[in-house]
Amino acid sequence: MTSPHPQSHPRAAIILAAGQGTRMKSPLPKVLHPVGGRAMLDHAIDAAEAMGCERIVVVVGSHSPEVRAHVEKRLGADSIAVQDPPLGTGHAVRAAEAVLGDFVGHVVVTYGDVPLLKAADIEPVFADAHEGVTVIGFEARDPGAYGRLILDGDDLLAITEAKEASADVLAVTACNSGVMAAPVSLLFDLLAEVRNDNAKGEYYLTDVVELARKRGAPTRAVFAAEDSVMGVNAQGELAQAEALFQKTQREHFLAQGVTMSAPDTVHFAWDTDIGAGTTIEPFVVFGPGARVAEGARIRSFSHIEGAKIARGAEVGPYARLRPGADLGEGVKIGNFVEVKNVRMDAGAKANHLAYLGDGHVGAKANIGAGTIFCNYDGFFKHRTTVGEGAFVGSNASLVAPVTIGAGAMVGSGSVVTKDVAPGDLALARGQQTTKPGWAARFMETMRAKKAAKSQ
Structure with a gap:
């Protein structure tokens, strides 16, 4: 420089x-x-x-x-x-x-x-x-x-x-x-x-x-x-320096057109980059390496580090973006979703309670609540690929390396260990068995036992 x-x-x-x-x-x-x-x-x-x-x-x-x-x-x-x-x-x-x-x-x-x-x-x-x-x-x-x-x-x-x-x-x-x-x-x-x-x-x-x-x-x-x-010689002075640094960063981003309703609750890193028109709700923390484009929305209690967020994307509340997270335009990452080293193309969604680690999610794909990318086998990391327009049902476990093709579907509760071809439906769960009247008979028996015991 x-x-x-x-x-x-x-x-x-x-x-x-x-x-x-x-x-x-x-x-x-x-x-x-x-x-x-x-x-x-x-x-x-x-x-x-x-x-x-x-x-x-x-x-x-x-x-x-x-x-x-x-x-x-x-x-x-x-x-x-x-x-x-x-x-x-x-x-x-x-x-x-x-x-x-x-x-x-x-x-x-x-x-x-x-x-x-x-x-x-x-x-x-x-x-x-x-x-x-x-x-x-x-x-x-x-x-x-x-x-x-x-x-x-x-x-x-x-x-x-x-x-x-x-x-x-x-x-x-x-x-x-x-x-x-x-x-x-x-x-x-x-x-x-x-x-x-x-x-x-x-x-x-x-x-x-x-x-x-x-x-x-x-x-x-x-x-x-x-x-x-100001020199720093003790922990109290370090905290004071941090407060002064944060004050300067907040003033800078407000002047650049970033909307913050409670700026004192938002914490920035030395290299945070946020585009004009972005809205940051209270209690958001940016670690080093965060890049946020114009018009994004970062909702409360989210933590973002080493991540890229494109125009119009929405993150949180209570979301965590770790290094390598790369969100395309209009992507939605919802509450209690963690993303690490995953590219998500435009319009993809993971709205609830998911872990996405090491992979790629195609445009407009939907990742259901509770879905996990099982990326670690105890020794090595592996990638999961979800194709454009695919639909992954709730509580699915995608065991990497695995590919879900474009337009494919994964049934809720499935543990997927093999690739799914484009347009196919994958079901990997035990078959449901129904026993007519069993629950009613069981309840009646147990109530009778409880009544006899109390006499």
């Missing part, structure tokens, strides 16, 4: 993801916790790619092999730098120096636990081919322990940590997000001068601002919304 703005210099990104995340109290590494169904680290990588960064380096810790494996899978092993031991943010950025190698251009430092920061928020740090150090600041509702930005217009005079600030500085609401950009050679030259003579014995990235000013290099600040630069 390329940057939406012309680039006068090549760009790189260093994403810091080496923190241990102990406050999350979770076996899952902090940066792999999802927001909108996507790992926070992937959100940071997405932003870097959207800015047109030629190189992306993720700094990981030796304590989190899962994070390393995640980065290798997405970006490759040559995009990983290891910080070991952790000695502060400045030390973490220096760990990326060797990996960037002979890269010439501008580099931005971002964080793997800031999932709401988008390319558009970061882009201003590259404006006007700035040859000094630029940081992203924000106006804090409650500045608290944030580092304060001491400004003269856009010029950044200093970053003062709250614990070292005077009362006047503590009154400043312009705060440091931690995101910083500079020419790559300048940044690493300045980091080489950073010292760790502080209470924690760490190398702080923020020290490069003072060092840059001593050199006469320009330092400035640009601003983003506070919510955009």
Whole structure:
């Protein structure tokens, strides 16, 4: 993905993801916790790619092999730098120096636990081919322990940590997000001068601002919304980030012409795609990979993930579409129906209490209530094919691999293990036997026994 703005210099990104995340109290590494169904680290990588960064380096810790494996899978092993031991943010950025190698251009430092920061928020740090150090600041509702930005217009005079600030500085609401950009050679030259003579014995990235000013290099600040630069360090903050993400998604889809009577009850994933004119009823959840065309209707309490829904289709209530579900125009999936890896052509219906897994349902075919595609034999998955215009009666079990031909019928309660030719009727159930008067005689006998026992 390329940057939406012309680039006068090549760009790189260093994403810091080496923190241990102990406050999350979770076996899952902090940066792999999802927001909108996507790992926070992937959100940071997405932003870097959207800015047109030629190189992306993720700094990981030796304590989190899962994070390393995640980065290798997405970006490759040559995009990983290891910080070991952790000695502060400045030390973490220096760990990326060797990996960037002979890269010439501008580099931005971002964080793997800031999932709401988008390319558009970061882009201003590259404006006007700035040859000094630029940081992203924000106006804090409650500045608290944030580092304060001491400004003269856009010029950044200093970053003062709250614990070292005077009362006047503590009154400043312009705060440091931690995101910083500079020419790559300048940044690493300045980091080489950073010292760790502080209470924690760490190398702080923020020290490069003072060092840059001593050199006469320009330092400035640009601003983003506070919510955009929100970091996640604990489960409560993760929930807050998710809520902010969902709020943005809901506002986006409402503006795009999607009807939601109770938008606060609808949950979206990072890549949900919904066409205008679609109606979404309350309490619907979209997992990753959902694509909904114009004019569809998603009814209450449905869960949709990895599925495609065509124009005019209706899903739910209480339906589940799993990855590979592909619904054609006008398809109807009703209450308590689950569809997985099945293509359903235009006008096909499964209105009640069915499981359709691994197969194809032809146009205008009808799948009766309680029907099951028996797709798994304990070792392998197999496909079921139902032809165009076929009718499958209630409580039928179609044991895959099996094909029901076009226009064929399957009688209710049948267990079908062999193909059914087009136009044929398949019956696979025990023959009904009727014994005249048996029930009446049985009831009379049992009532007499019960009456005798009660005397």
